[in-house]
Structures are given as structure tokens and as C-alpha cells.
Amino acid sequence: xxxxxxVSHSPSLANAVVELALEMVRxxxxxxxxxxxxGDGMTGTDAxxxxxxxxxxxxxxxxxxxxDLGSAVLSxxxxxxxxxxSTTPVKLTSAPFVEGIIAAVVLAAAGASLDEVETEARSAxxxxxxxLGDDVGDDVGRKxxxxxxxxxxxxxxxxxxxxxxxxxxVTLINAxxxxxxxxxxxxxxxxxxxxxxxxxxxxxxxxxVPVAGPTALLAxxxxxxxxxxxxxxxxxxxxxxxxIRTLVESGFGEMDAAPSDAAKYDSVxxxxxxxxxxxxxxxxxxxxxxxxxxxAPVAMPEAGATIATDxxxxxxxxxTDAAASVESSLLAMAERxxxxxxxxxxxxxxxxxxxxxxxGARDRITSDGVSAPxxxxxxxxxxxxxxxxxxxxxxxxxxxxxxxxxxxxAALTGAAPPGVPDRSEPFVLxxxxxxxxxxxxxxxxxxxxxxxxxxGPTSHTAILARALGIPAIVSAPAAxxxxxxxxxxxxxxxxxxxxxxxxxxxxxxxxSADEVPVFSGKGQTADGLAIDxxxxxxxxxxxxxxxxxxxxxxxxxxxxxxxxxRTSAPTIDEQVAAYRPVFAAFPDRKVIVRTLDAGxxxxxxxxxxxHEDNPALGIRGFRTSWRRPEVLADQLAAIxxxxxxxxxxxxxxxxxxxxREEAAEFRGLCASKGIDVVGVMIETPSAAxxxxxxxxxxxxxxxxxNDLAQYTMAADRLDGELAELNDxxxxxVLRMISAACLAATAAGKPxxxxxxxxxxxxxxxxxxxxxATSLSMSPRAIARVAAALVLVTAQQCRAxxxxxxxxxxxxxxxxxxxxxxxxR
Numbered sequence: 001x002x003x004x005x006x007v008s009h010s011p012s013l014a015n016a017v018v019e020l021a022l023e024m025v026r027x028x029x030x031x032x033x034x035x036x037x038x039g040d041g042m043t044g045t046d047a048x049x050x051x052x053x054x055x056x057x058x059x060x061x062x063x064x065x066x067x068d069l070g071s072a073v074l075s076x077x078x079x080x081x082x083x084x085x086s087t088t089p090v091k092l093t094s095a096p097f098v099e100g101i102i103a104a105v106v107l108a109a110a111g112a113s114l115d116e117v118e119t120e121a122r123s124a125x126x127x128x129x130x131x132l133g134d135d136v137g138d139d140v141g142r143k144x145x146x147x148x149x150x151x152x153x154x155x156x157x158x159x160x161x162x163x164x165x166x167x168x169x170v171t172l173i174n175a176x177x178x179x180x181x182x183x184x185x186x187x188x189x190x191x192x193x194x195x196x197x198x199x200x201x202x203x204x205x206x207x208x209v210p211v212a213g214p215t216a217l218l219a220x221x222x223x224x225x226x227x228x229x230x231x232x233x234x235x236x237x238x239x240x241x242x243x244i245r246t247l248v249e250s251g252f253g254e255m256d257a258a259p260s261d262a263a264k265y266d267s268v269x270x271x272x273x274x275x276x277x278x279x280x281x282x283x284x285x286x287x288x289x290x291x292x293x294x295x296a297p298v299a300m301p302e303a304g305a306t307i308a309t310d311x312x313x314x315x316x317x318x319x320t321d322a323a324a325s326v327e328s329s330l331l332a333m334a335e336r337x338x339x340x341x342x343x344x345x346x347x348x349x350x351x352x353x354x355x356x357x358x359x360g361a362r363d364r365i366t367s368d369g370v371s372a373p374x375x376x377x378x379x380x381x382x383x384x385x386x387x388x389x390x391x392x393x394x395x396x397x398x399x400x401x402x403x404x405x406x407x408x409x410a411a412l413t414g415a416a417p418p419g420v421p422d423r424s425e426p427f428v429l430x431x432x433x434x435x436x437x438x439x440x441x442x443x444x445x446x447x448x449x450x451x452x453x454x455x456g457p458t459s460h461t462a463i464l465a466r467a468l469g470i471p472a473i474v475s476a477p478a479a480x481x482x483x484x485x486x487x488x489x490x491x492x493x494x495x496x497x498x499x500x501x502x503x504x505x506x507x508x509x510x511x512s513a514d515e516v517p518v519f520s521g522k523g524q525t526a527d528g529l530a531i532d533x534x535x536x537x538x539x540x541x542x543x544x545x546x547x548x549x550x551x552x553x554x555x556x557x558x559x560x561x562x563x564x565x566r567t568s569a570p571t572i573d574e575q576v577a578a579y580r581p582v583f584a585a586f587p588d589r590k591v592i593v594r595t596l597d598a599g600x601x602x603x604x605x606x607x608x609x610x611h612e613d614n615p616a617l618g619i620r621g622f623r624t625s626w627r628r629p630e631v632l633a634d635q636l637a638a639i640x641x642x643x644x645x646x647x648x649x650x651x652x653x654x655x656x657x658x659x660r661e662e663a664a665e666f667r668g669l670c671a672s673k674g675i676d677v678v679g680v681m682i683e684t685p686s687a688a689x690x691x692x693x694x695x696x697x698x699x700x701x702x703x704x705x706n707d708l709a710q711y712t713m714a715a716d717r718l719d720g721e722l723a724e725l726n727d728x729x730x731x732x733v734l735r736m737i738s739a740a741c742l743a744a745t746a747a748g749k750p751x752x753x754x755x756x757x758x759x760x761x762x763x764x765x766x767x768x769x770x771x772a773t774s775l776s777m778s779p780r781a782i783a784r785v786a787a788a789l790v791l792v793t794a795q796q797c798r799a800x801x802x803x804x805x806x807x808x809x810x811x812x813x814x815x816x817x818x819x820x821x822x823x824r
Contacts, residue, residue, distance in 0.1 A: 001028070001030040001031070001059075001061060001108050001109065001111060002030060002059075002061045002062045002063060002064055002108050002112075002113070002114045002117055003030060003031045003032070003033070003054075003056075003057025003058055003059055003061075003062070003063040003064070004030055004031070004032045004033075004057065004063070004064050004065075004066070004101070004104055004105065004108060005032075005033050005034075005035060005050065005053045005054050005057060005063060005064070005065045005066070005076075006018055006032065006033070006034045006035070006036070006053075006066050006101060007035050007036070007045055007050050007053075007065060007066065007067045007068065007072045007075060007076050008034070008035075008036040008037075008045070008067075008068045008072060008097075009036070009037070009043050009044055009045055009068060009069055009071070009072060010036060010037065010043060010068075011034070011036040011037045013036070013068065014034045014036035014068075015034065015036070017097065017098050017101050017102075018032055018034060018101070020098075020102065021101050021102045021104075021105040021106075022105065024102060024105060024106050024183075024184040025105060025106060025109040025184050025188065028109065029105070029109055030057075030105060030108035030109055031056070031057040031059075032057065032105070033052075033053035033054070033056045033057045034053065035049040035050040035052070035053040035075075044071070045071055045072045045074075045075040045076075046075060047074075047075045047076075047078035047079045047081075047082070048079070048082065050065070050075050050076050050078075050079035051079040051080075051082040051083055054079060054083060054086075054088075054090060055083070055086075058086060058088040058090075059088065060088070061113070061114060062088060062089035062090065062091065062113075062114035063088055063089070063090045063091070063114075064090075064091050064093055064104055064108075064114060064117055064118055064121070065090060065091065065092045065093065066093060066095060066097060066100060066101050066104070066121075067092065067097075068097045073092070076092050077092065080092075089114055091114060091118050093118050093121055093122060094122060095118070095121035095122045095124060096121075096124055096125050099124035099125055099128070100121035100122065100124045101121070102124070103117075103120050103121050103123075103124040104117050104118075104120065104121040106183070106184040106187060106188075107120050107121075107187065109184070109188060110187050110188050110191040110192075111191060111192070112191075128218075165231055165232070165233055165237070166231070166232045166233070166237040166238050166240075166241050167229075167230065167231050167232075168230045168241050168244075168245060169202075169227050169228065169229050169230065170227070170228050170230065170244065170245055170248040170249065171225065171226070171227050171228075171248070172222050172223065172224055172225065172226050172227075172228065172248060173224065173225075173248070173249070173251050174224065174251035174252050175224055177222045177223040177224050177226060178217060178218065178220060178221075178222030178223075179218075182247070182252040183217045183218055185247055185252055186199075186211055186217065186244060186247060187211060187212070187217075189240075189243040189244065189247060190211045190240050190243065190244070191211075191212075193234075193236040193239055193240045193243070194234050194235045194236045195232050195233065195234035195235070195236045195237045195239065195240035196210065196232065196233050196234050197210065197211040197230065197231070197232040197237075197240050197241070197244070198210055198211075198230070198231045198232070199211060199217065199220065199228050199229070199230055199244075200220075200228070200229045201220045201221065201222055201226055201227075201228060201229075202226065202227040202228070202229055203223075203226045203227070204220065204221055204226075206220060206221070208229070208231070211240075211244075228248070230244060279451075279473045279474070279475060279476035279479075279495040279496075279497050280456070280473065280474050280475045280476075280495045280724075280727070281471075281472070281473055281490075281491060281492045281493045281494050281495035281496070282455075282456075282461075282462035282465065282466070282472050282473065282474050282492065283450075283462060283465035283466040283469075283470060283471055283472035283492045283759075284466075284471065284492050284493040284759075284760065284761055284781070284784055285449075285469070285470070285471035285491075285492045285493070285784075286471060286489070286490065286491045286492070286493075286508060286509045287428065287448040287449035287471045287489070287490055287492075287509055288428075288448070288487065288488065288489040288490075288501055288505065288506045288509050289426055289427055289428045289448040289449070289487065289488075290425070290427050290428065290484075290485050290486065290487055291427065291428050291430050291479075291482050291483070291484055291485065291486045291487075291488055292421050292423060292427040292428070292429055292430070292484055293430050293431070293480070293482075293484055294420070294421070294429065294430065294431030294432070294434070294438075295416070295418065295421065297402070297406055297418060298405075298406040298409050298410055298415065298418060300377055301371065301373035301374045301377055301409065301413075303370075303374060304370075304371045304374070306368075306369035306370070307365065307369040307370065307371060308369075309369070312365050312366050312369060313366075315365050315371065315372050316361075316362040316365045316366060316372070318372045318412060319358060319361045319362055319365070319372050319375065319376060319408070319412070320358060320362070322372070322376075322408050322409075322411035322412045323352050323353050323357070323358055323408050323411075324353065325411045326349075326352040326404070326407045326408050326411055326417075327349045327350075327352045327353045329407075329417075330345050330346075330348050330349035330352065330407075331345070331346065331349045333345050334346050334349065342541070344464075348400065348403070348404060348435075351400060351401065351404045352404050352407065352408060356379075356383055357376070357379055357380055357383060357401070357404070357405075357408075358379075360375075360378075360379030360382060360383070361375040361376045361378070361379040361380075362375070363379075364378055364379060372412050373409045373412050373413055376405060376408050376409055376412065377405060377409065380401050380402065380404065380405035380408075381405075383401050384398040384399075384401040384402055384405075385398070399433070399435060400435065402435075403418065403435035403438075406418045418435070418438070419438050420438050420442060420447070423446065426445070426446050426447070426448045427446070427447070427448060428447075428448050428449045428450075428451060428488055428490065429442075429447050429449070429450050429451070430451045430452075430479045430480065430482060431450075431451075431452050431453070432452065432453045432454055432480060433452050433453065433454040433455055433461065434450070434452060434461045442464070442465075442468055442470060444468050444469055444470055447470055448470075448471075449470060449471040449472060449473075449490045449492065450465050450470055450471070450472040450473070451472070451473045451474075451476050451479045451488075451490060451497065452472075452473070452474045452475075452476065452479075453475070453476060453477040453479060453480050454474070454475065454477075455474035455475060456474060456475065456722065456726050456727075461474060462474055462756070463756060463778075465492075466756065466759050466777075466778045466780065466781055467778040467779075467780060468780065469780040469781075470492075471490055471491070471492030472492050473490050473492060473495055473497060475724070476495075476497060479497065482499065486499060486500070487499075487500055487501065488500075488501070489501035489505045489506065489509070493760070493761065493762060493818070494814070494818060518550075518783060519533070519549060519550050519782050519783040519786045520550070520786070521550040521552065522552070523552060523775070523785075523786050523789060524789065524790065525768065525789050525790065525792055525793055525794050525797060526790055526791060526792055526793050526796075527793040527794055527795075529768070529793075529794040529797075531768055531772075531773065531774060531775060531789060532552045532553065532555070532590065532752070532773065532774035532775070533551065533552055533774075533775055533777075533782050533785060533786055534551055534552055534553045534554055534555030534556075534590065534592075534752070534754075534774055534775065534776035534777075535549065535551035535553075535554055535555065535776065535777070535778070535779045535782065536554075536555065536556040536558070536754060536776050536777060536778060536779075537554055537556070537557055537558070537582065538558045538560075538561060539558075539561040540578060540581040540582055542779075543581065543582050543585045545779045545780070546585070546779045547585055547586075548779070549779035549780065549782045549783065550782070551779055551782055552589060552590070553586050553589040553590035553591055553592075553648075553649075554582065554586060554590065554591040554592060554776070555590070555592050555702065555752050555754045555774055555775070555776020555777075556592060556594055556702065556754035556776050557579075557582055557591055557592060557593045557594060558594060558597070559575075559578075559579075559593060559594060559595065559596060559635065560596065560597060560598070561578070562574065562575055562578050563596055563598065569628075569630075569631045569634065571634070572634050572637050572638045572641070573638075575634070575635060575638035575639075575642075576638045576641050576642045576645075579593070579638060579639060579642035579643075580642045580645055580646055582648075583642055583643060583645075583646035583647075583648040583650060584646045584647075584648070586648045587646070587647040587648060588647055588648070588649065589648060589649060590648075590649050590651065590774075591648040591649065591650050591651070592650075592651045592652075592653055592679070592700075592702065592752075592754075592776075593639055593650060593651070593652050593653070594652075594653055594654075594655055594681065595622070595632060595635055595636070595652060595653070595654050595655065596621075596624065596631065596632065596635060597620070597621050597655040597656070598620060598621075598624050620655075620656055621654065621655035621656025621657075621681070622654040622655060622656050622657055622662060622666060623656060625669075632669065633669065633673075636652065636669060636670055636672075636673040636675060637673050639652055639673075639675065640673045640674050640675050643675075649677070650675075650677065651677035651678070651679055651699070651700060652670055652675050652677065652678055652679070653678070653679035653680055653681055653700070653701075653702055654666040654679075654680050654681065655681045655683070655704070656681065656683065656684065656707075657680040657681060657682070657684075657687055657694065658684045658686045658687055659686065659687075659690070659694075660690060660693040660694050660696070660697060662680075663680050663694045663697040663698050664697045666678065666680065666698075667697050667698055676699075677699050677700070678698050678699055679698050679699055679700035679701050679702060680694060680698050680701050680702075681701070681702055681703075681704045681754075682694075682701050682702070682703050682704065682708065682740050682751075683703070683704030683705075683706075683707035683708045683711070683755075684707070684708070684711050685708075685711055685712050685736060687740070688708065688736040688737070688739050688740045689736075689739060691739060691740040691742075691743035691744065692743040692746065692747065694743075695743055695744060695746075695747035695749050696747070698749075699749060700749055700750045700751065700752070701740065701744060701749070701750075701751045701752075702751070702752045702753065702754045702776070703737055703740060703751065703752065703753045703754070703755060703772070704754060704755050705728045705733070705737070705753060705755025705756065705757035705758070706755045706756055706757075707755075708728075708733060708736055708737070708755070709726050709727060709728050709730065709733045709755075709757075710726055712730070712732055712733050712736050713725040713726055713727075713730055713732065713733065724810065724811075727810040728755070728756075728757035728760075728763060729763065729804065729810035729811075729813045729814045730809070730810045730813075731804065731805055731806070731807055731808070731809070731810070731813060734766065734770065734801070734804050734805050734813070735805055737753075737767065737770050737772075738770045738771070738801070738805060741770045741771030741772060742771065744771060744773075745771050750773040750774065751771065751772060751773055751774075752772060752773060752774035752775065752776055753767050753772045753774070753775050753776065754776040754777075756777075758772075758775040758776055758777040758781075758785070759777035759778055759781035759785065760785075761781075761784045761785050761787070761788035761789075762788065762814070762817055762818055762821060763814075763817075764785045764788060764789060765788060765789065765792055765796075765797050765800050765817065765821065766797070766800050766801045766804045766817055767801075768789065768794070768797040768801075769794075769796075769797035769798040769799070769800050769801030769802070770801045788821075791821075792821070799820070800817045800820060800821065803816045803817055803820060804816065804817050
């Protein structure tokens with residue numbers, strides 16, 4: 001396919017047009033890059049950004065560039081000077097911006113050439129002009145009437161195909177008829193076939209047109225009830241007619257949509273509200289109390305008078321001082337915390353004094369004379385935009401940059417810094433979302449529960465809420481409308497949220513707390529099936545909490561803490577010193593070490609590329625050893641040395657294993673260092689499907705449900721709008737887990753779950769029923785999971801698993817299992 005570049009003064013306009021165009025096609029789509037705005041939050045265009053966009057989508061088929069206004073054309077023309085060595089054909093088109101881009105995307109997706117797409121795009125207004133009765137001239141008339149044939153053609157007929165003709169007639173039954181998306185579907189269905197198809201509209205009497213480009217088809221003005229006359233020739237004429245008949249008779253998939261829903265594809269009106277799931281419980285427990293809404297974020301500073309040249313140095317120094325103040329404040333907070341919370345705060349503190357932010361702001365003051373708050377806002381905006389342009393988890397870091405921006409601006413203006421309100425009485429915190437620094441500072445003695453409008457089951461809010469033992473609900477946008485002081489009830493297991501609850505619900509909060517016993521240190525079902533309840537730990541400092549919770553061992557020892565915030569890998573001796581305290585804390589008990597899981601949201605300069613178009617699907621986990629084998633070799637050596645010095649039963653597993661060959665390769669590397677308890681993470685669909693072959697190579701496996709759900713459902717695990725899809729309760733994900741567990745049982749080898757799903761007491765019952773032999777989770781979740789398992793038999797676990805897998809969707813699965821367990 002050709003590549004498409006959209007050059008616009010407005011990022012909002014460009015994104016909206018591209019979103020609209022992509023609605024028109026299904027399946028494979030052309031690569032599209034947007035070069036909109038100047039990169040500093042200002043309206044305009046930039047030749048360098050245009051050149052970068054062309055480079056991103058260039059290929060042998062060429063690139064078509066669309067522009068909106070005059071200076072956008074100049075920027076596009078100038079960008080070609082930066083691409084002198086490129087062999088890719090690049091065309092700048094004068095096509096209409098909205099209609100042209102839509103036509104180009106449709107035809108490019110169908111595999112048309114650069115010239116064909118550009119010609120169609122330039123003609124994109126003709127169908128509209130024809131329908132409105134404009135005087136479009138002879139050339140336009142020929143275009144919207146279709147290409148002339150050697151046999152001639154009469155109005156309202158399909159004459160012109162003279163040999164091997166297949167004819168048919170179909171009636172449009174969808175409400176809006178031949179609008180843009182059905183037209184695109186027709187083109188995509190016919191273009192791959194060896195057939196030439198002509199269509200005429202019996203009602204209008206207009207000449208038949210070829211199924212080749214959207215312009216002529218739209219000019220047919222096909223409406224609900226119109227009869228279309230079809231004629232096809234060529235070796236696959238019958239197949240082409242059948243494909244069109246299927247599309248038309250299915251109503252182009254729009255039969256359940258209201259006319260307004262179908263019409264939106266032809267409109268540039270504001271998009272409909274995105275689908276959002278109902279509230280999702282992500283951290284178990286019940287709570288009731290008054291709502292306190294999170295304060296609104298810091299507003300964009302108003303433009304002020306230009307700073308005098310002789311005062312700019314002092315104004316620039318204010319930025320440095322404010323950033324240092326924020327860093328100092330965050331580090332002081334970090335000193336009062338530990339574990340994950342401390343790591344988050346320390347990382348945020350480093351971001352506050354990042355030279356990219358500070359120098360960018362100071363440069364704006366020096367060169368443009370803007371105020372310090374304006375400069376920080378613009379500099380942070382540029383960084384956040386760059387991060388947001390990535391895919392997956394990297395894009396989520398844009399929110400962290402904006403949080404730092406707000407803190408620095410608050411320090412500059414004397415405003416209250418953003419963060420969790422400080423109240424004397426306990427409350428339920430409601431927010432659009434929580435920045436990592438906010439979440440890290442949550443005080444369980446003050447925060448009764450958390451409710452956020454955005455986020456998903458594996459967002460940082462959900463993970464830290466579980467770690468802190470705070471009941472939490474995410475994906476509840478209506479909660480933002482609840483007034484401060486309103487009493488609400490929430491159930492962090494079911495997602496239930498009740499305003500002004502009655503006395504019985506309020507009383508159930510105390511009852512639920514009393515029901516959770518102290519964990520005895522032995523996980524099992526009611527009939528004695530042993531289930532190891534293990535802890536996830538992220539650093540030696542977090543081991544204390546795991547020991548206090550009486551975890552039966554460590555099911556996931558994340559080793560990234562040794563590697564983060566470094567420009568080179570730690571030495572073997574440094575790693576041995578870091579690993580030994582964890583091993584020492586669990587003598588004669590299981591400790592499963594996950595080797596370095598770099599990449600995606602954890603890029604490291606010494607093992608990952610500076611930029612990947614899709615880092616979640618790129619060089620991450622075990623794949624980093626393909627580039628830097630010595631990093632993994634040194635880590636395995638360090639694990640072997642530390643294990644030999646302590647008494648823990650150490651096993652080692654590799655993340656992001658996709659094939660049997662990778663599992664065998666990892667086992668061989670471990671064996672070379674004297675490590676014989678070797679496992680893998682099953683977090684890709686390919687690993688789950690081929691688990692039987694993988695178990696032939698390794699001793700055990702652990703299911704990473706966070707990534708397994710993300711990859712199975714093709715849903716970014718941090719995207720709140722996709723929370724309903726990105727849920728381990730999805731039957732498709734549960735079937736992946738079941739496949740892996742069945743393979744483990746057949747091989748007689750253990751399989752655990754170390755993703756966040758293991759911390760859900762109700763889902764834990766299902767996971768055991770599917771065949772999991774161990775569950776690893778945040779230490780605070782162990783007691784609740786143990787309490788849930790000891791109330792059910794192994795057979796009841798299997799029955800719950802069968803119910804969940806047979807459910808039509810995640811919500812139904814959760815509800816069915818919760819109901820059965822509650823009424824058991």
C-alpha cells in the first residue's frame with residue numbers, strides 16, 4: 001500500500017479527519033502519519049515534522065501528502081528538500097482535505113497505486129457537486145458517470161460489458177444507503193478479484209459506474225429501497241456479484257444501527273461518545289463514606305507581557321529553582337514510604353529536573369521572552385506530545401510529564417500543588433485518574449476507597465490500590481458528577497457503587513472486614529487441595545511486607561530494580577548483592593526470579609532501541625538477549641551465585657516467550673550457569689496455544705495475565721476505554737489460561753499465575769478451577785484470597801471455571817461466579 005501523510009495547522013482537525021477516514025475501512029489499513037501543529041502546542045506547520053512523517057510511512061509504493069491551508073503547502077514543499085536521498089515517490093496533492101483523505105484511505109486500503117489514489121482524491125468533491133446539482137462540466141460528468149466503454153452505455157443501464165456478463169439486481173436495505181463506509185466495503189470486496197463490475201441505480205437513471213473508486217459510487221446517490229443493477233465480467237465475475245450481494249443483503253452490517261449511527265460516517269460533526277464499560281472493581285473490599293473529589297489540574301497559564309531582555313536570565317533561573325523545589329519535596333515524600341510507592345516518587349522526582357524539560361523551558365524564556373509558567377507549560381507539552389505519539393505503555397508516560405508540569409507551575413505561581421486532598425476525616429477519593437505520585441502517597445488510614453473515571457484493571461491506580469489494600473473501582477465516569485460530601489458505598493470486587501446507601505449496606509462494610517482472617521501460611525481449598533499463595537516482590541525492600549503476610553514464597557521476583565535508571569547494566573557482583581536478601585528471607589521456600597523484562601514501558605538504553613513504532617510488540621523481555629546476550633548471561637550467573645549462597649528454592653523464568661525454540665534456548669542458557677529449575681512466562685497467545693510443546697522444554701510456567709489479556713484481546717491494558725476488553729474475566733482470556741493449564745496437567749508440571757488476576761479472590765477460585773497450582777500477588781491480597789479458597793472445594797472451583805468460560809462476556813462471567821459463590 002501507499003503511505004499517507006496529513007499536514008494540518010490543527011492536530012485536532014487532523015486526528016478527527018484520520019479517525020473518520022479509518023472508519024471507512026476494515027482489515028488492513030494504509031500507514032498514516034500526521035504532521036500537525038508546531039510541536040509546542042501552537043497552531044501551525046513545521047517542515048521538519050512533515051519530513052519525519054513522510055519517513056515514517058515511506059515505502060516502495062510511494063507517499064501521498066495532503067495539506068489544509070497555504071502555509072501547510074509551503075511546509076510540505078520544503079520538507080521534500082530534506083528527503084533528497086529518498087527513492088520513495090512522494091506526491092503533494094491539491095485534493096480536498098476531508099473528502100480527499102477519506103477517498104485516499106479507502107482506495108489505498110484496496111491496494112491502488114499512488115497515481116490512482118491521487119486521481120481519486122482530487123475528484124473526491126465531484127460526487128457531492130453532482131448530487132447538489134452544481135455545474136461540474138464535461139470532465140466531471142465523465143468522472144461521476146464512470147469510464148466510457150468501447151460499447152457505449154445508456155443511462156440507467158449496465159451496458160458496456162459485452163462478454164461473459166454476470167448480471168444481478170440487489171435492493172439497498174440499510175437505512176442510509178450508499179454512504180462512504182458501504183462504498184469502501186464494496187471496493188475492498190471487488191478489487192482483489194479478477195472481475196470488472198459496473199453498478200447503476202435504477203431510480204436515478206444515472207449511467208452505470210465501475211466499482212473502482214468511491215467518488216463515482218457515491219454519485220449514484222443510492223438510498224434505502226433503491227435497486228442497484230449489477231453487471232460483471234472476468235474470470236471471477238460470479239464471485240464479485242456474490243460478494244456484493246452478501247454485503248447489500250446484510251445491510252453492510254448496519255441493520256442494528258439507527259440511521260444517525262450510520263450517517264456519522266459521512267459527517268464531520270463531533271464524534272459520538274466512546275463506549276465505556278460500567279464501573280469495574282479492581283481492588284477487593286467494601287467501603288462507605290463521604291466523597292472528596294480530586295482538585296482540578298493546574299490551568300494553562302495565561303499569556304503575559306513579553307519579559308524584558310535583561311530580566312530573562314532571572315526568569316529562567318526561577319524555572320530551575322521551582323523544579324529543584326519539586327524534586328526536593330518528592331524525595332522527602334519518598335523517604336517516608338517504601339517499596340513501589342518509593343520507586344514511583346523517586347522516578348517522578350527525577351522527571352522534575354529532567355534537562356529536556358528544564359532546558360526546553362529556559363530556552364523559551366531566553367528566545368521568546370515568555371514567562372516561566374508559560375515556558376514550562378510549552379516545554380512539558382512538547383515532551384508529552386512526543387511520548388503520546390508512541391503506542392502502548394510508552395504513551396502513558398505523557399500523563400506523568402503533565403503531573404510534573406503541574407507541580408512545577410504550582411511552585412512558580414504559589415498555588416497549591418496537585419495531589420490528594422488533605423482531610424482530617426477518612427473519605428472516598430474520586431478522580432478522573434490518579435498520577436503515579438498521587439497514588440504512591442495514598443494513606444490507607446485516610447482513604448476509605450478510590451473511584452476513578454478512567455483506568456483499567458491493570459492501571460497503576462488498580463495495582464497500587466491492591467498493594468495498599470484500598471478498595472477501588474475504575475472506569476466509572478459518572479462518579480465525577482457526585483458532589484463532595486455525598487455518602488457512597490462501593491464494592492471493589494464487584495464494581496458496585498451506590499449513592500446514599502441504606503444502613504444495611506453501610507453495616508456490611510464492617511462485616512466484610514471481620515470476615516477476613518489472618519493467613520495461616522498454608523493455602524488450600526476446603527477439601528485440602530494445596531495451592532501455594534506467593535508474593536510478588538519488586539525489590540529487596542518489599543520483601544518485609546511479603547514475610548509479614550506469611551507468603552509461602554515468592555512467585556514473581558521482578559529484577560528490573562537493578563537495571564532501571566542506569567546507562568549500563570549492573571555488574572554480576574552488584575546483582576548478587578541485590579538478590580541475596582530476597583533469597584535469604586525465604587529459606588527452604590520457593591523464590592521464582594523473572595529475568596530482565598525490559599522494553600515496552602521499561603526502555604533501557606543498553607538493551608532496547610531508542611524508538612520502536614510499537615514497543616509492546618517489539619524487542620522486550622527475553623527478546624532483548626538477541627541484541628545483548630551478555631546482559632542475560634551475567635544475570636543468570638548472578639542468580640546462580642546468590643542462590644548457592646542462600647537456602648531458598650530458586651527457580652528462574654524468562655518473560656515474553658512465544659515459541660518452543662525460545663524456551664529451549666533459555667533452558668540451555670540456564671544450564672550453562674548451573675541453573676536446573678527453569679520456567680517461562682506464558683503471556684502471549686502463541687505460548688498458551690503451544691504450551692504442551694513448551695512444557696517439554698521447561699520445569700514450570702507462570703501465567704502473566706496482564707499481558708496475556710492485552711495480547712489476546714488486542715487492547716492496550718492502560719487504556720480506560722478498553723478496560724472492558726482488557727480484563728482477565730474475558731472468556732477468551734480464560735480459555736487461553738485453560739489451554740496452558742491443561743498442558744501443564746498433562747505434562748505433570750506446575751503452573752502458576754503471577755499477574756494481577758491472582759489478587760482477585762473470586763477470580764482466584766476460577767484460576768484454581770482451571771488448573772493453576774499456585775497464585776502470586778501483592779502481599780496485602782494474600783489473606784483475602786486464602787479466605788476465599790478455604791470456603792470452596794476443588795470441584796466447586798472447577799464448576800466456577802466452567803461457568804466463567806461458558807459466559808458470553810466478562811461481566812456475565814464475573815456475575816455468574818460471584819452469584820454461585822455467594823449462594824453456595
